[in-house]
Amino acid sequence: MSDIAGSRAAVPLLDLEGVSKGFPGVLALDDVRLDLRHGEVLALVGENGAGKSTLMKLLAGIYTPDSGSFRLNGQELTIEGPRHAQELGISIIHQEFNLMPDLTVAQNIFIGREQRSAGVFLDDRALNRRARALFDRLGLALDPAERVEHLTVARQQMVEIAKALSFDAKVLIMDEPTAALNDAEVDVLFDLIQRFRGPETGVIYISHRMEELARISDRVTVLRDGRYIDTKVTAQTDPKEIIALMVGRQLAGEQRPAPLNAAGEPVLAVRGLSTKRLLRDVSFEVHAGEILGFAGLMGAGRTEVARAIVGADRMDAGEVRVHGTAVSIANPAEAARQGIGYLSEDRKQLGVLLERSVRENVVLSSLRDYVSGLGFVDDARIEATGREYVAKLRIKTPSTAQLVKNLSGGNQQKVVIAKWLAKDCDVLIFDEPTRGIDVGAKEEIYVLLRQLADQGKAIIMISSELPEVLRLSNRIAVMAEGRLTAVLDNADATQENLMEYATRFSSEGTIAR
Amino acid sequence: MSPTTTQPKSDETPSTTAFAAIDAGKPRFARLRGSLQQLLAFASLIVIVLVFSFLSPHFFTANNLVSILTAATVTGILALGTTFVIITGGIDLSIGTAMVLCGVMAGVFLTYLGWPLWAGVLATILFGGLIGLVNGVNISVFGIPPFIATLGMMLIAAGLSLVISGTKPIYFTETPDFQSIMNLSIIPGIRFPLGVAIFIVMIVVAAVLLSKTILGRYTFSIGSNEAATALSGVNVRRWKIIIYTLAGLFVGLAGVLSASRLSSAQPTGGMGLELEAIAAVVIGGTSLQGGKGSIIGTVIGALIMAVLTNGLRIISVPQEWQSVAVGIVILVAVYLDMLRRRRA
Numbered sequence: 001m002s003d004i005a006g007s008r009a010a011v012p013l014l015d016l017e018g019v020s021k022g023f024p025g026v027l028a029l030d031d032v033r034l035d036l037r038h039g040e041v042l043a044l045v046g047e048n049g050a051g052k053s054t055l056m057k058l059l060a061g062i063y064t065p066d067s068g069s070f071r072l073n074g075q076e077l078t079i080e081g082p083r084h085a086q087e088l089g090i091s092i093i094h095q096e097f098n099l100m101p102d103l104t105v106a107q108n109i110f111i112g113r114e115q116r117s118a119g120v121f122l123d124d125r126a127l128n129r130r131a132r133a134l135f136d137r138l139g140l141a142l143d144p145a146e147r148v149e150h151l152t153v154a155r156q157q158m159v160e161i162a163k164a165l166s167f168d169a170k171v172l173i174m175d176e177p178t179a180a181l182n183d184a185e186v187d188v189l190f191d192l193i194q195r196f197r198g199p200e201t202g203v204i205y206i207s208h209r210m211e212e213l214a215r216i217s218d219r220v221t222v223l224r225d226g227r228y229i230d231t232k233v234t235a236q237t238d239p240k241e242i243i244a245l246m247v248g249r250q251l252a253g254e255q256r257p258a259p260l261n262a263a264g265e266p267v268l269a270v271r272g273l274s275t276k277r278l279l280r281d282v283s284f285e286v287h288a289g290e291i292l293g294f295a296g297l298m299g300a301g302r303t304e305v306a307r308a309i310v311g312a313d314r315m316d317a318g319e320v321r322v323h324g325t326a327v328s329i330a331n332p333a334e335a336a337r338q339g340i341g342y343l344s345e346d347r348k349q350l351g352v353l354l355e356r357s358v359r360e361n362v363v364l365s366s367l368r369d370y371v372s373g374l375g376f377v378d379d380a381r382i383e384a385t386g387r388e389y390v391a392k393l394r395i396k397t398p399s400t401a402q403l404v405k406n407l408s409g410g411n412q413q414k415v416v417i418a419k420w421l422a423k424d425c426d427v428l429i430f431d432e433p434t435r436g437i438d439v440g441a442k443e444e445i446y447v448l449l450r451q452l453a454d455q456g457k458a459i460i461m462i463s464s465e466l467p468e469v470l471r472l473s474n475r476i477a478v479m480a481e482g483r484l485t486a487v488l489d490n491a492d493a494t495q496e497n498l499m500e501y502a503t504r505f506s507s508e509g510t511i512a513r
Numbered sequence: 514m515s516p517t518t519t520q521p522k523s524d525e526t527p528s529t530t531a532f533a534a535i536d537a538g539k540p541r542f543a544r545l546r547g548s549l550q551q552l553l554a555f556a557s558l559i560v561i562v563l564v565f566s567f568l569s570p571h572f573f574t575a576n577n578l579v580s581i582l583t584a585a586t587v588t589g590i591l592a593l594g595t596t597f598v599i600i601t602g603g604i605d606l607s608i609g610t611a612m613v614l615c616g617v618m619a620g621v622f623l624t625y626l627g628w629p630l631w632a633g634v635l636a637t638i639l640f641g642g643l644i645g646l647v648n649g650v651n652i653s654v655f656g657i658p659p660f661i662a663t664l665g666m667m668l669i670a671a672g673l674s675l676v677i678s679g680t681k682p683i684y685f686t687e688t689p690d691f692q693s694i695m696n697l698s699i700i701p702g703i704r705f706p707l708g709v710a711i712f713i714v715m716i717v718v719a720a721v722l723l724s725k726t727i728l729g730r731y732t733f734s735i736g737s738n739e740a741a742t743a744l745s746g747v748n749v750r751r752w753k754i755i756i757y758t759l760a761g762l763f764v765g766l767a768g769v770l771s772a773s774r775l776s777s778a779q780p781t782g783g784m785g786l787e788l789e790a791i792a793a794v795v796i797g798g799t800s801l802q803g804g805k806g807s808i809i810g811t812v813i814g815a816l817i818m819a820v821l822t823n824g825l826r827i828i829s830v831p832q833e834w835q836s837v838a839v840g841i842v843i844l845v846a847v848y849l850d851m852l853r854r855r856r857a
Contacts, residue, residue: 060744062744081746082743082744082745082746083746086746094744098738098740098741098744098745099738099741100733100734100737100738100741100742100804101737101738101804102733102736102737102804102805103730103733103734103737107730107734111730111734111742111745111747112745112746112747114727114730116727120726120727121725121726122725122726122727122729122730
């Protein structure tokens, strides 16, 4: 992609060889190598558990490797700790934000490197001046004295990047930096990356989004199960090949659901839904056996629609009908009684009780049905229900007593689904059902969603991944800025026209997702 | 089939450019909110003072105001140190009984060992620091949760006070000047005790430490996001030990002042004092979640508690009701604080 890549190839900027790292019971990295050339953006991809995070933490000095060598500009070295990594010019932007919300922007950036006067006293004015100089250099509009908790997520991301670059970084490592950004913000980020890369610097860019790799990276290195698989020049490969390398097998070709013969009363009908904050006159209906996909950019209002329907947010105007009867739903418990289950995108926070067992999670919403006449909880029946769903949904767990935190993301998602099935819901609203789930397990979730629809459930699926939406939905609703801009039959939908409806406010037309 | 619902309207104004999107949602006045909260606490203090002044002619007199300050001194100094600990997201339950133990140790140094006054006082303060150091090591090195580590220390200190003193009070017969540390009147005309002046000096010291030094910066930083602070290359373990030790030094000083006030070291009691100090910190707007707080808030909190106790006694509310009133104040203060946060 970039002509800088490939030049000065003799001595790589950063060069890892034979790196292994084990934890009790797992070999997280097994003889991994990687080379980052001067001036390039190297994408690092792999499924969850492929070893990307471990590799990052080795480079950050958080872990020490069991074996293997690191070379920076050809010089062999050992990274002794986070501070040492920074001093060497290796800066990392972690996936979870590593900011102190109660401190100011400048205080965050220079934490551990405070400006002092008279030995002990802090000089925040000098700190702010340094920060401002840094922002001018990077072209960022940030206020050094603003407290970080008052910033938007995107701006917090910018603070992270500024912090990383303030170390005079040579190697910048970014772990899924766009996960929380909208497209305009992604543009700003990519612009920053382009500014950063130069003859002395390089970027390692970890991402799941194939489209981004094509936009920003020069080469792509693939890890799988803790092993190095291959490195490809981005311009000479395509997402299909990369995904195949990631999962170790060719994914099945694109299938599209057949059109649905939707006769009769819709299970769920929404009319004129509006909220004070965002939603404007949203109307749609879902039939039994149907998957209605919701496409749109982040912040378009898809999650807000779901939250308003289940009563998690206040609906300021509009009507919800279940099986033709108008209902008034004040809270999610009420929604569940009406047979509407909402599976949040934030599974760990809002979907499961990580510290409790699989069976407890499965019956959580329907626990009342398991109470005997004397008021005791009937553990035998709970166990039976737990077993039933573990078998039905093929949840991979040694027993129903296993704590949910020990399951993989895909199996946690299945537990959430089981919970709503146990509650006997007719309408299931999935919000980003495959977020944080590896490619292989995604497939299983897709199959499961289809099965549920075939069994007569009405399903709403909110997803930011267009291929996923196209793959599963009978019809697709597209939102932009709180409005429904289109409802298409699957046969009429393409990634391109969905994106058009999702960005009907945007004139640049440079959005890639 | 064509779109069934709304068609895109072309006359819609093209909105949000790259930076506008990023710029959105940043209230400029947000920074003022923190100081507003302190203003609120301060305003409630004034209101309480006004109400009591109105209810009793004996309340708003120089003598009574000084006795309020005197009453606030010991709890206040404990609360100053605890503010640091609570801002890190920790807690220190040992300060009450540790303070009593420090008083006993002052008796040991000055009366049993016959050390000169300055040496005994200094050793007592350092002994407090030692207790804090042990707390810090237990929490930071051995990873014992602060609640448990300091609960253990609370019981250890309570027991040691009794063991060392032989369960009897120790009188400062060798050093009669000891009692003037708290009680010496330093302003002619009014009874303004030295102890209150020490309290005021410590307020300034604590405020400067918290807002102007690296210790204070890391205190906030650890409470705000401990893992991130560590990843930024800050030696979090060491700083936590330092912070608990600092709190211990305040405990040592409080031990000196409280023993001085009574002219004797009483080996019993102290339990419950830690909760009063924590209450003062919380009323002052410091969050038990860590990351937020101020010294001035803690001082206002300590004053609100002292004024309430004093005022209720002056208007002859039975003692058993005073504790009820303080309890209600704590609930109201924390509820108001949560309301404020929810809006933020």
